Amino acid sequence: MSAILPPSERLWYKHPIDRVEGTWIVLSLTWCLIMFVMMVGWHVWGNQNLSTETYRTTPEKFMTAAQAMVDKYTVRTEGEQKTPVVAPPPGADVYMLGRLWNFWPILELKKGEKYRLHLTAMDYNHGFSLQPQNINIQMVPGFEHVLTITPNQSGQISIVCNEFCGIGHHTMVGRMYIKD
Known part of the structure; x- marks a missing residue:
């Protein structure tokens, strides 16, 4: 298989996700949500960011x-x-x-x-x-x-x-x- 050739099946997103890949996607999304909540919380309750x-x-x-x-x-x-x-x-x-x-x-x-x-x-x-x-x-x-x-x-x-x-x-x- 070569990277130059197009994929044999054009609808790649219809293939099932491997269990390890799915675990990493869930972990990444969970971490993003935790960081988002922490940024808002640090601003409101942590006195870390300046409100102008x-x-x-x-x-x-x-x-x-x-x-x-x-x-x-x-x-x-x-x-x-x-x-x-x-x-x-x-x-x-x-x-x-x-x-x-x-x-x-x-x-x-x-x-x-x-x-x-x-x-x-x-x-x-x-x-x-x-x-x-x-x-x-x-x-x-x-x-x-x-x-x-x-x-x-x-x-x-x-x-x-x-x-x-x-x-x-x-x-x-x-x-x-x-x-x-």
Whole structure:
């Protein structure tokens, strides 16, 4: 028999399935169902996946809200570009945007307090990877992602763009400060 020639019987699916083959099909389907239920269960009961609210927005509208927050809560500036460091009160809506090739502004949050973090990209798709918490969001222009975060360790937290966004992608890093 050759693989080049067509099968002698064209209705191959009408042949009985061998017992071993049937066992593997049942095992595979059972495992797929278990994994599906676990993914849903981990999201609902395991607190493993991030649930985000997503809204349509415009760069102008988001920038207006972010600038209002920066104007109200800026405590200092850092770096050559004089990036504002913003310390909003606990429970506040905080805004951060990604644009070529930085995150703006720098946030200073309190440990153990909840914040609603609003994220968007101003120009191209960017990634928002908060390390070491392992929060990963793809920021898409025209969409505002809102997630509730509660920082649980003090210190400096790195923010990395994990979505290739151009020639300066490797320099697109940001930070948050978590105070006690």
